Amino acid sequence: xxxxxxxxxxxxxxxxxxxxxxxxxxxxxxxxxxxxxxxxxxxxxxxxxxxxxxxxxxxxxxxxxxxxxxxxxxxxxxxxxxxxxxxxxxxxxxxxxxxxxxxxxxxxxxxxxxxxxxxxxxxxxxxxxxxxxxxxxxxxxxxxxxxxxxxxxxxxxxxxxxxxxxxxxxxxxxxxxxxxxxxxxxxxxxxxxxxxxxxxxxxxxxxxxxxxxxxxxxxxxxxxxxxxxxxxxxxxxxxxxxxxxxxxxxxxxxxxxxxxxxxxxxxxxxxxxxxxxxxxxx
Amino acid sequence: xxxxxxxxxxxxxxxxxxxxxxxxxxxxxxxxxxxxxxxxxxxxxxxxxxxxxxxxxxxxxxxxxxxxxxxxxxxxxxxxxxxxxxxxxxxxxxxxxxxxxxxxxxxxxxxxxxxxxxxxxxxxxxxxxxxxxxxxxxxxxxxxxxxxxxxxxxxxxxxxxxxxxxxxxxxxxxxxxxxxxxxxxxxxxxxxxxxxxxxxxxxxxxxxxxxxxxxxxxxxxxxxxxxxxxxxxxxxxxxxxxxxxxxxxxxxxxxxx
Amino acid sequence: xxxxxxxxxxxxxxxxxxxxxxxxxxxxxxxxxxxxxxxxxxxxxxxxxxxxxxxxxxxxxxxxxxxxxxxxxxxxxxxxxxxxxxxxxxxxxxxxxxxxxxxxxxxxxxxxxxxxxxxxxxxxxxxxxxxxxxxxxxxxxxxxxxxxxxxxxx
Ligand SMILES: Nc1ncnc2c1ncn2[C@@H]1O[C@H](COP(=O)(O)OP(=O)(O)O)[C@@H](O)[C@H]1O
Ligand SMILES: [Mg+2]
Numbered sequence: 001x002x003x004x005x006x007x008x009x010x011x012x013x014x015x016x017x018x019x020x021x022x023x024x025x026x027x028x029x030x031x032x033x034x035x036x037x038x039x040x041x042x043x044x045x046x047x048x049x050x051x052x053x054x055x056x057x058x059x060x061x062x063x064x065x066x067x068x069x070x071x072x073x074x075x076x077x078x079x080x081x082x083x084x085x086x087x088x089x090x091x092x093x094x095x096x097x098x099x100x101x102x103x104x105x106x107x108x109x110x111x112x113x114x115x116x117x118x119x120x121x122x123x124x125x126x127x128x129x130x131x132x133x134x135x136x137x138x139x140x141x142x143x144x145x146x147x148x149x150x151x152x153x154x155x156x157x158x159x160x161x162x163x164x165x166x167x168x169x170x171x172x173x174x175x176x177x178x179x180x181x182x183x184x185x186x187x188x189x190x191x192x193x194x195x196x197x198x199x200x201x202x203x204x205x206x207x208x209x210x211x212x213x214x215x216x217x218x219x220x221x222x223x224x225x226x227x228x229x230x231x232x233x234x235x236x237x238x239x240x241x242x243x244x245x246x247x248x249x250x251x252x253x254x255x256x257x258x259x260x261x262x263x264x265x266x267x268x269x270x271x272x273x274x275x276x277x278x279x280x281x282x
Numbered sequence: 283x284x285x286x287x288x289x290x291x292x293x294x295x296x297x298x299x300x301x302x303x304x305x306x307x308x309x310x311x312x313x314x315x316x317x318x319x320x321x322x323x324x325x326x327x328x329x330x331x332x333x334x335x336x337x338x339x340x341x342x343x344x345x346x347x348x349x350x351x352x353x354x355x356x357x358x359x360x361x362x363x364x365x366x367x368x369x370x371x372x373x374x375x376x377x378x379x380x381x382x383x384x385x386x387x388x389x390x391x392x393x394x395x396x397x398x399x400x401x402x403x404x405x406x407x408x409x410x411x412x413x414x415x416x417x418x419x420x421x422x423x424x425x426x427x428x429x430x431x432x433x434x435x436x437x438x439x440x441x442x443x444x445x446x447x448x449x450x451x452x453x454x455x456x457x458x459x460x461x462x463x464x465x466x467x468x469x470x471x472x473x474x475x476x477x478x479x480x481x482x483x484x485x486x487x488x489x490x491x492x493x494x495x496x497x498x499x500x501x502x503x504x505x506x507x508x509x510x511x512x513x514x515x516x517x518x519x520x521x522x523x524x525x526x527x528x529x530x531x532x533x534x535x536x537x538x539x
Numbered sequence: 540x541x542x543x544x545x546x547x548x549x550x551x552x553x554x555x556x557x558x559x560x561x562x563x564x565x566x567x568x569x570x571x572x573x574x575x576x577x578x579x580x581x582x583x584x585x586x587x588x589x590x591x592x593x594x595x596x597x598x599x600x601x602x603x604x605x606x607x608x609x610x611x612x613x614x615x616x617x618x619x620x621x622x623x624x625x626x627x628x629x630x631x632x633x634x635x636x637x638x639x640x641x642x643x644x645x646x647x648x649x650x651x652x653x654x655x656x657x658x659x660x661x662x663x664x665x666x667x668x669x670x671x672x673x674x675x676x677x678x679x680x681x682x683x684x685x686x687x688x689x690x691x692x693x
Contacts, residue, residue, distance in 0.1 A: 055415050084417040095412030098404075109416045112423075157416075323542065330545045334552050373567045438556040445559035448567055467566060472596060472649075476570040480563045 008033040008165060008197050009054060013063035016049065023049055025221035026063070031214075036191050036198040038208040040243065041218035042252065047201040048092070050218075051167045054199075055087055056080045068164065085113060088158030088166040092173065094150035096142035096157070102129070103138035106157045113161075128156040132186060148179025155186060165197040166190070172204040180204075184211055205244060209233075217243060219252075304500045311429050311499070314421040318430060324423065328431030332393040336439060339392055340385055344376075344443035347384060348450025351375055355451075356459050368461050369470035372451035373444075377474060377483045378539065381444035382437070383531050386490035389436050390523035394498035397428055398519040401502025402512035410503075425499055432495035437487025444483065482538045489530055494523045569594065569606075578605055578626045579665035583639040583652070584618040589675025591641055591650045597623050599654040604629045607652060623652065623669075634659035635667075641675035650675060 009031035016024040023046040031037050041047050052058045054065055056072045065072045070083055096105045106125045110116060116124075129135045132152040142150060151171060158166050168187065172180050188211050191198045202208040209215060209229040217225045217232070217240060225232060225240045232240060242250030258264065318325050355371040404410050404424065413420045448470070455461045474480070498519045505515035564570040588610060597605040605625035613620040623639075636657030643650050654669075663669065 052411065057411060057414050081417040081419075084415055087415065089412070089415040091408040091412055091415075093407050095408040097409055097412075098407070109418070112416070112418050154412075326549050327542070327545055329549045329552065334548045337552065337555070377563065377567065438552070438559075441563060442555055442559040445562040445567070448562065470567055471569050472594070474568040475594070476564055476568040480568050480570075 006033055007031065008068060009199070010066045011054075011063070012065075014053070014060050014065065015062035016046070016053065016058065017061055018049070023221055024060075027218070027222055029216060029223055029226075031197065031199055033197055034191075034195055035213040036187070036200065036211055038200045038202060038212040038215045039218060040203060040205065040208070040215060042203065042243070045218050046221070047218065048169055051089060051169055051199070051201060054167065055084060055089060085109075085161055086164045088161070088163040090151065090154050090158050090166065090168045090171060092169045094142070094147075094154040096145075096150055096154055098142050100142075101138065102134060102140050102142065102145070102153045105142065105153060106160055109157065109160055124160060125156075128159050129153075131159070131190075132156045133182070146179070148175050148182065151175075151179075151183060152186065155190070159190065159194075162194070163196060165199060167199045167201070169201050170203070171200065172202060172207050180207060187211060205246075219243075300504075303504065304496070307500050307503065308496055310421050311425045314419065314426040315430060317419075317422040318426055321423075321427075324427035325431055328427045329435060332389075332397070332428070332431045333435035333438060335396075336389055336392045336435070337442070339388055340439045340443050341446050343384060343388060344381075344446035345450040345453075347380055347443075348372060348376060348447030349454045351380075351447070352451035352453075352455035352459070356455060356461065365459075365461055366465040367469050367473075368455040368459075369448075369451065369466035370473040372455070373448055373470040373474045374479065376444040376447040376451075377479050379531070379535070381447065381483050382440045382486035382490055383527060385440040385443045385487065386436060386494060386527040387524055389432075389439060389490075390494050390498075390520050390527065393432060393435070394494045394519050394523050395516045397432065397495075397498040398502040398505070398516045399512055401425075401428070401499060402505040402507070402515050405503065405505065406507035406509070406512060425503065429495045429499055432498065433488070433491040436491030436494060437484050440487035440490075441484065478538075482534075485538075486531065486534050489534060490527050493526045493530065497523050497526065578624040579630060580608065581623045581625060581633075581663055581665075581667055581669055583621050583623060583669040583672050584613065584616060585621060585639075585641065585672050585674045586618055587674040587677060588619045588621060589641060589643075589650055589677050591621065591652070591675060595649060596651045597625065597654065598651055599629075599633070599656065604632075604654070621652070631662040632656075633663045635661050635663060636671060637663060637669055638671040638673060639669045640673035643676070 007030045009029075011027055011029040014024045014027040014029075015022070027050075039047055039050065049058060053060060054067060054072065056075065059073050064074075067083060067087070070079070072080070072083070075083060096102070097108065100108065103125055106128055107121050110121050110124060114121075126135055126138070129138055132155050134149060134152055134156065137145065137149060137153070142153070145153060155166075171183050171187070175183065184207055187198060187200070190196070200208050200212065209232070212229055215227065215229050215232055216223055219239065225235055225237055227235070232244065235241070239251045241247070242252060248254050351372045352368055355368045356365055359365045359367055359371070401410075401424065410420050410424065413423065452463075452466060456463045456466050501515040501519045501522075502512075505511045591607065591610065593607050593610055595607045596603045597607065605623055607621055608624040609622040611620050612618075621639075625633075633654060634657045636659045638655040638657065640653050640655065641650055642653050657671070
């Protein structure tokens with residue numbers, strides 16, 4: 001595999017199973033360096049799973065992922081940990097450690113991985129907290145934060161090590177318009193100012209597309225469409241149109257796979273009629 | 283019938299699989315214990331949340347169990363004119379059996395369930411994944427300190443339970459029922475051996491601590507990361523720990539005494 | 540809770556544990572009373588030890604001075620050989636002609652060894668043998684004797 005400098009994450013022929021569920025079926029994807037990339041896809045397609053695989057928490061059953069030229073699945077534990085220090089991940093819930101204050105949460109990676117003096121740690125942490133607007137909330141416990149604040153605190157923590165890439169897992173889900181705007185702004189400034197790569201997983205289309213350079217739609221374990229937001233908007237694939245415009249029925253059917261409606265109804269009715277007592281007892 | 287056999291076979295297989303997973307998990311934790319040498323503060327924090335938080339319930343229970351034992355022993359022994367031996371009965375029962383066993387059951391209910399719930403919630407709220415993504419090993423930072431703390435706290439609590447129970451026995455036997463104080467203590471001393479009774483009781487406590495810590499932490503780390511998943515894992519911790527304590531107690535007693 | 544408070548509480552917890560171990564060792568169990576290391580040993584041979592058990596008390600004038608550390612059968616003399624461990628506080632306290640007897644505390648109580656000092660000038664030393672002994676009174680034998688003498692007398 002030739003490594004070309006403009007690609008940070010390269011995914012080739014990725015297969016992955018959860019139990020008997022075939023989640024990825026030959027996924028191919030390149031994530032460009034220094035850009036904001038959005039991965040779109042319905043719930044349960046495996047977006048979170050994909051981020052965890054990029055971080056090396058889950059191993060592919062077949063195919064591979066390289067991050068900055070390193071094959072994540074084949075790295076030794078120590079090398080993997082070194083790589084993870086250069087990746088930031090913002091979990092859906094923020095994943096702040098509940099028994100530490102906001103300040104200690106942000107300081108946590110520094111205290112774990114460095115021997116910096118406390119004064120310097122405090123300096124670094126306050127800088128990050130200031131950047132996300134939470135310098136005043138440093139002594140709060142995670143439970144005292146609103147959802148948006150928790151995500152900002154988690155962003156400060158993800159930034160504390162100056163990573164080369166940040167992965168955001170559904171950062172906009174469940175946010176009010178103001179915190180949504182704040183997060184969008186933050187992601188954009190962080191990407192621009194620090195020159196890092198951003199990978200956003202989302203199903204909030206408009207918001208995420210508005211700040212993305214590149215977008216990918218995943219479904220059924222493969223990439224169904226990739227391109228700039230404009231290209232996606234103008235795609236004539238019925239699938240993409242359904243997804244982008246939120247049409248209830250289309251290639252993704254409204255109904256979960258089920259036997260024929262008529263026979264289902266008819267069959268059930270006759271059953272109830274045949275066993276009235278058992279039916280009522282249930 | 284074949285359907286039943288199939289289901290039986292499958293559930294048996296999944297049980298064996300779970301046991302295997304739990305064993306690997308345990309080995310992984312044991313391997314991570316060394317990291318605590320560099321971070322003893324983690325252990326202290328966990329000793330607080332497992333040991334100190336269980337202390338009051340253990341002391342109160344110990345006192346009452348000792349008092350009840352003295353009362354029962356007195357009522358039986360008085361018929362043989364042997365009421366001087368109340369102390370012997372109280373001490374041996376506590377040190378050999380009730381200290382470790384009752385403490386173990388209380389510990390499973392109080393500290394074990396809390397451990398499972400805490401770890402389960404850390405999993406459900408992605409804190410464990412978050413640690414991994416920060417290049418922090420949850421085995422070293424989360425599981426190992428909790429395991430060691432629970433393992434050590436249980437025998438310590440059991441010793442306190444027995445000591446308080448003996449005082450409770452003194453309270454009822456000597457102060458209330460009028461057994462001679464000197465007889466209470468000297469009969470107890472004559473019959474109780476430090477090496478074969480007190481130390482064996484401590485060993486029981488260590489074994490129970492090991493098992494409860496293992497079950498509680500594994501159930502937390504292995505739970506389905508939803509609210510029902512965490513709550514059923516918590517229940518399983520209490521049930522499995524209690525059964526394991528009682529079963530192991532029989533085995534240990536058969537071997538030791 | 541701040542880490543200082545936690546450390547203090549855990550420290551108290553450790554102190555409580557040490558206190559409990561102290562109670563269990565010193566008050567509840569026999570660690571304080573004489574163990575085989577902290578005393579000197581005497582040997583006494585008995586024809587019959589009855590229900591005497593290791594760790595049974597050894598008393599002189601009703602005061603506990605030591606304990607039985609070992610009981611074996613001596614195939615040369617066909618007697619029971621009992622090793623007594625006497626606390627060092629009572630060294631040079633028992634004349635050579637001290638008698639060791641097995642008594643029973645109460646009718647059903649445990650058996651213990653009573654030492655009755657004699658009148659000799661020289662004292663028993665470590666590993667000496669007490670030559671004057673009185674075996675345990677075995678209830679069955681006593682009853683047997685009574686019955687035998689009765690039938691012999693009539
Ligand atoms: N720990 C797990 N064990 C088993 N199945 C899981 C687990 N986590 C997720 N899954 C399954 O994997 C699929 C993908 O999950 P996920 O990556 O969370 O989807 P998304 O983030 O796109 O909503 C889902 O169908 C989910 O049920
Ligand atoms: Mg997800």
